[in-house]
Amino acid sequence: MDLAYGPKYEAFRDEVRAFLAAHKDQAPRGGEQTMAGGRAWQKLLIEHGYAARTIPRAYGGYGAEPDILESRIIAEEFVAAGAPMGMANQGISMLVPTLLELGTEEQRKQWIGPTIRGEVIWCQGYSEPGSGSDLASLKTRASEDGDDFLINGQKIWTSTAHLADMIFCLVRTEPDAPKHQGISYLLFSMKTPGIEVRPLVTMTGAAEFNEVFFTDVRVPKSQIVGERGQGWQVANATLKHERGMLGDPNQAGSRLKALIELARTETVGGERLIDNPVWRDRLLKLQARVYAMEFHGLRLLTGRLKGEAPGLPGLIVKLMGCELNHQLAAFAIDALGELGVLYGESPHLRNHGNWQRNYMFDLGLIIGGGTAQIQKNIISERGLGMPREPKPAS
Amino acid sequence: MEFCLSNDQAMMQETIQRTLERVCPLERVRQAAASHETRAADVWAALTEIGVPGLIIPEEHGGVGLTLLDAALAAEALGRSVAPVPFAASAVMAPLALMGAGSPAQQAEWLPRLAAGEAVAGVAVAEHASGARDGAGVAAANGRLSGKALFALDAGAADVFVVADRAGGLHLVSADAPSLTRTALTSIDATRSIAELDFADTPAEPLAARDPAPVLRRMIDAGRLALAADILGAGQRMIEKAVDYAAERRQFGRVIGSFQAVKHLCAEMAAELEPCRALIWYAGYAFDEDAERASLMAAHAKAHLSEVGTFVARTATEVHGGMGFTDLLGLHYWFKRVGFDRQMLGGPERVRQDAAAFQGWA
Incomplete structure (x- = not known):
């Protein structure tokens, strides 16, 4: 056990701090972020290696060797300084790694640079109304028409579709093939005729997602990533990157801090919540869980540094991390009593209504990105080696 | 940055686990439970051979001189095999009491025997760890203890007890002190031993630390x-x-x-x-x-x-x-x-x- 980073990394930390001290005033301020301001900050970060750090220089990145601890130090120092991190949208976190792994040289040259600079915004066209957990059953059809595909169908849960320039999209090109072998992964412009984007309002009251409808959308066949019919394998390379983003233990840590502060400051009939044994006990139960997940994260980090496969410990993070975040928000709502239901612009509102918003949105995260039930299938089958559900006779 | 077990720690834990798989299969646990053995002699001997009772006791006293993390790894292996042997009190808490508060003479008297598996130490601190039940409480005066301590751990095979008095003072009490009554408490867990200790002006040696x-x-x-x-x-x-x-x-x-x-x-x-x-x-x-x-x-x-x-x-x-x-x-x-x-x-x-x-x- 050695939780020190060592002199080499502490020197790197000093560099990051010096950068932040010198440039933090150029960062876009929360609330009034403009696209232009965000892009200028992103450009500065890429130049110094604090965004797109490991993307090769040939594609517009900084070109550093992957180093997990350096990435972690950058994140720690940006959070500590209250400076916005580099952009993290679906294009950057999911498409770019996929193109690096499976794209053609031409696709990498064309898309990676503009994507990491924030000049091209992407959305992800995976889920469909009839294909959620069973994503491979997707029906959006791409039929051949000369050198093009004609796309017809519907996608759902498409966040940022209303802002996106481009979409990376799963479509069925081989309707007669087994379901996992008839899918292709296409890239096309959201300005293409025949695309309609409708906002999808969720229980939080905001339209965090969209539905996207395709009617005879014409896409050149050359805009495929990987082989035709291999889109499922390409998408899995991408999903692997998405799972890593969900269930982040640092979020639970900062949320717990806010809960402790809430329990210290909110009073009921003159008694602070933290002085009430019932609330205190529930808060302590959550604190133990937050610590356990934080140290579990350190264990996984060490495994990654050693190049070990994450195995069962890695498979539980999405399930446990999302559930914990949800429980943390639930505590705040319960502890606030009637105040806990206030929302919108109400008088007496606490924390801008974010506890309720998080409580609802986190339920979405428990369902999205592989439901809790799908996670339990994965944990039991891949983590514990239990048998798969037998296929129904068809 | 390394948050994982060292190779030595992983090997040590595996050695304990393998040893227990050999000497302490479920059938052995059943036998021990049926005959009320909470220091199953053969299991204890095998564990002693690989240093388990003296894991955190310094080498100068015949122990292995490892850390509490190592003791936790050993405890994990013992729990895995539901091993009917003393550990939490005899190999962890009592050695810490002696190492932290014992005089050189007390350390020299007990630590080598505990490390060698020749003696077992019980620990009675429930009043401080979980609160006094059923009127438990021990008073100390002039090198003697009176009152009762409940839920003394690793008590059945103990040769000596570390006892906390009501004020938190620590004492060594010989298990064969004439005015000490040790009453076994039957619990759901037949693999461990707990007891009530009744003191009637029982001679006790205070552990020396000024602030226990x-x-x-x-x-x-x-x-x-x-x-x-x-x-x-x-x-x-x-x-x-x-x-x-x-x-x-x-x-x-x-x-x-x-x-x-x-x-x-x-x-x-x-x-x-x-x-x-x-x-x-x-x-x-x-x-x-x-x-x-x-x-x-x-x-x-x-x-x-x-x-x-x-x-x-x-x-x-x-x-x-x-x-x-x-x-x-x-x-x-x-x-x-x-x-x-x-x-x-x-x-x-x-x-x-x-x-x-x-x-x-x-």
């Missing part, structure tokens, strides 16, 4: 961590048994492990228990390296493992169906081990009260 409070604190922290690690090992074994059973047991024409209702129970157990391992590791590390948070982490480890262990114990039993409820399978030894660990040195609610106090919340 920090030593008592360390003993309780370490004992809690040892019990928590015992739950980790027992829980891990119960999950493995449930998964194995579900792969064999057939109903409705298929193995029950292919039903999602059963798979999800197993996934929930694994998802709950896996982060506990990191919590135990950190609490062990904190005991030596993060003094400010050592007590808090030990408390969280104890409370959280107790909650998760209880969930795993009942759920693994359910996965075994009716067989889990029988004595034929013997799963109940693990169930009861977890139940015992949960209550000793403070149940979760009590331990969380301490965790609040450690942070200035209460």
Whole structure:
């Protein structure tokens, strides 16, 4: 056990701090972020290696060797300084790694640079109304028409579709093939005729997602990533990157801090919540869980540094991390009593209504990105080696 | 940056586990339970040979000189095999009392014998760890103790007791002191021994430290961590048994492990228990390296493992169906081990009260 980073990394930390001290005033301020301001900050970060750090220089990145601890130090120092991190949208976190792994040289040259600079915004066209957990059953059809595909169908849960320039999209090109072998992964412009984007309002009251409808959308066949019919394998390379983003233990840590502060400051009939044994006990139960997940994260980090496969410990993070975040928000709502239901612009509102918003949105995260039930299938089958559900006779 | 076991630690734990698989299979546990052995001689001898009783005792006193994290790894292996031997009190708490508060003479008298497995030490600190029940309490005056201590740990085979008096002073009491009455308390867990100690002006040697409070604190922290690690090992074994059973047991024409209702129970157990391992590791590390948070982490480890262990114990039993409820399978030894660990040195609610106090919340 050695939780020190060592002199080499502490020197790197000093560099990051010096950068932040010198440039933090150029960062876009929360609330009034403009696209232009965000892009200028992103450009500065890429130049110094604090965004797109490991993307090769040939594609517009900084070109550093992957180093997990350096990435972690950058994140720690940006959070500590209250400076916005580099952009993290679906294009950057999911498409770019996929193109690096499976794209053609031409696709990498064309898309990676503009994507990491924030000049091209992407959305992800995976889920469909009839294909959620069973994503491979997707029906959006791409039929051949000369050198093009004609796309017809519907996608759902498409966040940022209303802002996106481009979409990376799963479509069925081989309707007669087994379901996992008839899918292709296409890239096309959201300005293409025949695309309609409708906002999808969720229980939080905001339209965090969209539905996207395709009617005879014409896409050149050359805009495929990987082989035709291999889109499922390409998408899995991408999903692997998405799972890593969900269930982040640092979020639970900062949320717990806010809960402790809430329990210290909110009073009921003159008694602070933290002085009430019932609330205190529930808060302590959550604190133990937050610590356990934080140290579990350190264990996984060490495994990654050693190049070990994450195995069962890695498979539980999405399930446990999302559930914990949800429980943390639930505590705040319960502890606030009637105040806990206030929302919108109400008088007496606490924390801008974010506890309720998080409580609802986190339920979405428990369902999205592989439901809790799908996670339990994965944990039991891949983590514990239990048998798969037998296929129904068809 | 390395948050994992060292190769030496992993090997040490595996050696203990292998040894126990050889000398302490379930049949041996059954025998020991039937004959009320809580220091099964052959198991104790095999563990002594590989240094387990003296794991944290300094080498100058014949021990191995390792850390509390190492002791937690040993406790995990013992819990895994529901080993009927002393450990939390005799190999962890009592050595810490002697090392932290004992005079050189007291250390020289007891530490080598404990390390060599020739003596067992019981520990009576329940009044401070979990609160006095049934009028328990020990008064000390002029080198003599009066009153009673409940739930002395590793008591059955003990040759000496470390006893905390009401004010937190620590004393050594010989198990054969004439005015000491030791009454075994029968518990659900036949693999461990607890006792009531009644003192009637019983001669006791005070442990020498001027301020015993920090030593008592360390003993309780370490004992809690040892019990928590015992739950980790027992829980891990119960999950493995449930998964194995579900792969064999057939109903409705298929193995029950292919039903999602059963798979999800197993996934929930694994998802709950896996982060506990990191919590135990950190609490062990904190005991030596993060003094400010050592007590808090030990408390969280104890409370959280107790909650998760209880969930795993009942759920693994359910996965075994009716067989889990029988004595034929013997799963109940693990169930009861977890139940015992949960209550000793403070149940979760009590331990969380301490965790609040450690942070200035209460």
